Amino acid sequence: MKFWYMASGSWGAQCLLELTKKGVFPDLVVTSNPKPSGRGLKLRLNKVEEVANSLKLNLWRSENINLDEALKGELVAQKLDVIIVIDFGQKVKEPFLSIPKFGCINLHPSLLPKYRGAAPIQRALMDGQKVTGVTVFKLTELMDAGPILAQEEVPIDIDDTAGMLSEKLLSAGVDLLVTALNLLVAGTAKFKEQDESTATYAPKITNEEAFFDFDKKATEIHNKVRALNPKPGAYTIVNNKRLKVWRTKLINKEETLSTPRTILSIDEGFPVIACGKGAVSLRKVQWEGKATIDGRSFINGLRLHEGDVLP
Structure with a gap:
């Protein structure tokens, strides 16, 4: 089968790598241009291009395939069976949708x-x-x-x-x-x-959605924390500082156990925090600009104990 692979994001890069492990190699990888990154704003290759280069696959960069007349010319000339599009970040329009025998999947x-x-x-x-x-x-x-x-x-x-x-x-x-x-x-x-x-x-996901407070249901908090791991990370405010919460464990789903933010107990070394309904234990947290720490180190740093309320 003669096909192109279009992707730009990290999930697309991983899929490309796994496809090649199964013996499926595209005739051409199409991806977006390098983007400025870091303090020096140096151009950095995306993960798809890195994978393509490591596998010595044919590569084509295009910031907008729909305006790329040279790429359209290749499309007509190569008589493709299909184009695979995964995590591309560009809207694919005609003629790419209809020229390949099976279109784009x-x-x-x-x-x-x-x-x-x-x-x-x-x-x-x-x-x-x-x-x-x-x-x-x-x-x-x-x-x-x-x-x-x-x-x-x-x-x-x-x-x-x-x-x-x-x-x-x-x-x-x-x-x-x-x-x-x-x-x-x-x-x-x-x-x-x-x-x-x-x-x-x-x-x-918007930046505003990453915030949570402990007056919400424990299930809602737990689901948000895991949904935003590894990025961008859910956060709350403790001691007037932003605290990212990377891992929680759902302790109780339904009961109202105490005033939200109260430390109900220490579970396997981790603080159990009362929520609007239910409770969660804090497993991994991170103060803004600091390294990730476990929940026990977090409450020790604040000198808090069972029965105290998060400031």
């Missing part, structure tokens, strides 16, 4: 039509979902709305972070993508239209 980390958009993994965790999945579908002009070729469910554990769930979905997704490619080659692929009436959306 995308691997999305949700069970479409649920969680269309930029943050499906984080939103599923924030919503407390117990099951998500991966979907291979055909790209159209509408966001994540094309007909579905293949899907697979992936369970979500109560302590899965976004990073952990991303790894699960990556493994399942690459296997599903290989299966989908084989269906296309064999001529047995069947596409199913999405049910628009059940569509939900997963917009990008």
